[in-house]
Amino acid sequence: MGGTLDFLSSLLGGGHRYNKRKQFQTVELRVRMDCEGCELKVRNALSTMKGVRSVDISRKQYKVTVTGYVEPHKVVKRVKSTGKKAEIWPYVPYNVVARPYAAQTYDKKAPAGYVRNVEAIRVSSQVVKPEDELAALFSDDNPNACSIM
CATH class of the missing domain: 3.30.70.100 (Alpha-Beta Plaits)
Structure with a gap:
């Protein structure tokens, strides 16, 4: 209104x-x-x-x-x-990230208790189309199997 x-x-x-x-x-x-x-x-x-x-x-x-x-x-x-x-x-608390000590997330310059937010960096650098997300859920090798999160 x-x-x-x-x-x-x-x-x-x-x-x-x-x-x-x-x-x-x-x-x-x-x-x-x-x-x-x-x-x-x-x-x-x-x-x-x-x-x-x-x-x-x-x-x-x-x-x-x-x-x-x-x-x-x-x-x-x-x-x-x-x-x-x-x-x-660019940092998030380390307990929020699935793998906080992976090569891309761990940063020596980060404050104590924080790691680099890799998901935000990955999403901002790539353009993800909704149809690409749906296509990635299904396997070409086994058409009867799917992974829905």
Whole structure:
């Protein structure tokens, strides 16, 4: 119903552009910070962003957590404008991963208790079509067997 009202109000107001609302979300980043000055620079850059409700920084883990009505790519862009290298937080707790000490998941740079999130990396680098997922469930060698998870 709200989308209909927004559309009608934009038509009556003369605007031809549909304004999409941002969702409240938490964005976690990995940012290398060595001193209080670096932390202050990143905190000031993020806290002045429109839609940001809170900024939490853990310098020891190189982790920055931003909550608010923001888009992740814009948060990364704002941190990079300070001269710091930033990426979306690539780690998950090790008890969530099936094989935490496999070659791709284990990372010496990860904070204690965390490993690299290989599933997210694998999904983001490959385009998976729904029909490919269904085709992979069945075996060509034995057409009577299937594996449904």
